[in-house]
Amino acid sequence: MLVIETERWLELLEEKGGRITGPRKAIVELMVKADHALSPVDVFDQARSKYPKMGLVTVYRTLEILSELGLVERVHQQDGCHMYLRAANGxxxxxxxxxxxxxxxxxxxxxxxxxxxxxxxxxxxxxxxxxxxxxxxxxxxxxxxxxxxx
CATH class of the missing domain: 3.30.1490.190 (Ferric-uptake regulator, C-terminal dimerisarion domain)
Known part of the structure; x- marks a missing residue:
């Protein structure tokens, strides 16, 4: 199920004009399976284990596109920062x-x-x-x- 969802997200990302790079794929895989909200730095730290040269800007840009597509949603924190989570169905x-x-x-x-x-x-x-x-x-x-x- 997660593999199918990951593939669907990658297709939508590509349709939106995003190149499917290794780092972006790692970000998508993390967000699909996450059961708790992740900060961009959390995503960066976890995805860098696969892609050590990944930049934090890639994480922010990818999360923004995923948000625009309705695949993830921003979780507002009391300190004003945002975390991200896979969007709910319905x-x-x-x-x-x-x-x-x-x-x-x-x-x-x-x-x-x-x-x-x-x-x-x-x-x-x-x-x-x-x-x-x-x-x-x-x-x-x-x-x-x-x-x-x-």
Missing amino acids: HEHLLICSRCGKAAYFSGDDLSVLIDRISSESGFVIQSHWLQLQGICQKCQPKKFQTPIE
Whole structure:
């Protein structure tokens, strides 16, 4: 499955006008299989193990193209920096662990009532929304905060 998805991403990247180089392929492979948000420096460090001469600019440019294609999305951090994560299928919202970067998607169909109220109160016509919640995943939580599974 990951091989097929990687090939599809590379085809889309090439259609967008991007050359498929070894470093770009390594970046795509990392992003396809990532289960947590990665900073450009994280991607750079991991991909350089395969391509030591890769430049950080290549990572930034490739992530930007993948973002434009809707294959990855930016994850906003409290410090103002961005991390990147494989985009969700359909309309889902993002939950990010603030310690390890693990990501989970959730649907938010019940947000329509809130959006309608905000639109009514503000006079805005809401065209789109983006929701990202941050918290601490179960693995990163201290044991005393974890609830046992019965």
